[in-house]
Amino acid sequence: MAEKVYAGKAVSVTDDGYLTDPNQWTKEIAIEIAKEEGIELTDKHFAVIEFIREKTLKGEVLTIRTIGKSGMVDTKGFYELFPGAPLKKASRIAGIAKPSSCV
Amino acid sequence: MANAQDHPIKKVMIICAKANLEDVYAALVMANGAVMEGIEAKVFFTFFGLDAITKKQMKKLHTATVGNPGLRMPGGLPFPTILGMLPGVEAGVSAMMKSQMEKIDIPPVDEYFELITAGGGEIYACKLAVEMFGLKKEDFSEHVKDIITIGQFYELAAGEGTQIIFV
Numbered sequence: 001m002a003e004k005v006y007a008g009k010a011v012s013v014t015d016d017g018y019l020t021d022p023n024q025w026t027k028e029i030a031i032e033i034a035k036e037e038g039i040e041l042t043d044k045h046f047a048v049i050e051f052i053r054e055k056t057l058k059g060e061v062l063t064i065r066t067i068g069k070s071g072m073v074d075t076k077g078f079y080e081l082f083p084g085a086p087l088k089k090a091s092r093i094a095g096i097a098k099p100s101s102c103v
Numbered sequence: 104m105a106n107a108q109d110h111p112i113k114k115v116m117i118i119c120a121k122a123n124l125e126d127v128y129a130a131l132v133m134a135n136g137a138v139m140e141g142i143e144a145k146v147f148f149t150f151f152g153l154d155a156i157t158k159k160q161m162k163k164l165h166t167a168t169v170g171n172p173g174l175r176m177p178g179g180l181p182f183p184t185i186l187g188m189l190p191g192v193e194a195g196v197s198a199m200m201k202s203q204m205e206k207i208d209i210p211p212v213d214e215y216f217e218l219i220t221a222g223g224g225e226i227y228a229c230k231l232a233v234e235m236f237g238l239k240k241e242d243f244s245e246h247v248k249d250i251i252t253i254g255q256f257y258e259l260a261a262g263e264g265t266q267i268i269f270v
Contacts, residue, residue, distance in 0.1 A: 063208055064139060064218065064222075065208060065210055065214075065218060066208065068218070068221070074221070075217065075218055075221035075222070076221040076222075079221060079222045079223065083141075084141030085139060085140050085141040086139075086222075087139060088139075088140070101208075102132065102136060103132070103135065103208055103209055103210070103218075
């Protein structure tokens with residue numbers, strides 16, 4: 001675990017760079033983490049990120065499949081928004097834990 | 104873990120030569136898992152594995168109820184081989200496995216291909232096996248990118264950080 005400063009706010013992160021406390025998350029922090037991932041956040045990104053936060057904080061385990069079926073974004077669109085590893089990147093930007101799903 | 108960062112896996116080439124539900128799923132889970140991690144994935148179906156990508160067979164994959172020592176009855180008792188021979192039993196057991204998988208959010212085969220290709224993964228059929236079984240391009244799922252030779256397969260595998268996996 002380590003401390004990191006995003007948007008002038010100190011937050012604690014895991015070795016992989018995921019926030020340890022989702023309540024420390026702000027939109028400004030999201031923008032800076034996204035930059036580290038090489039992503040410029042748009043409204044569409046934020047809609048997906050907020051959806052992921054909401055579901056995850058309610059205790060749901062999201063997968064790329066469930067997100068693709070949610071009506072928020074289809075699977076292809078999800079890969080386009082967060083190229084490479086969409087679930088991992090989106091989770092990190094959303095300030096939630098590293099995903100642990102196999103599908 | 105320094106090593107993991109120095110030499111990450113960049114590409115997986117997965118070969119699936121069997122039509123058993125569990126073997127096909129092993130290939131699909133690995134391919135989709137790679138795509139999810141940002142690793143390039145190409146899956147090459149050959150011999151009986153072609154069933155997994157033909158429109159006619161892909162939704163009817165079975166797990167073997169004969170000669171499968173890992174198969175057990177619900178509750179854990181061994182599955183009697185003689186029972187596995189009865190008509191309909193294999194289909195029933197396979198349907199049960201599929202419903203169990205759906206419960207833990209493992210998609211059916213055709214949907215799995217959608218997930219893999221949506222993430223940039225590619226699906227290929229082996230030319231030799233296609234000819235051997237007398238199949239044509241139109242027999243295959245729309246997710247199949249091409250019918251290729253083993254030589255082309257190795258060309259696609261080229262590059263540092265590639266792993267070839269045979270299922």
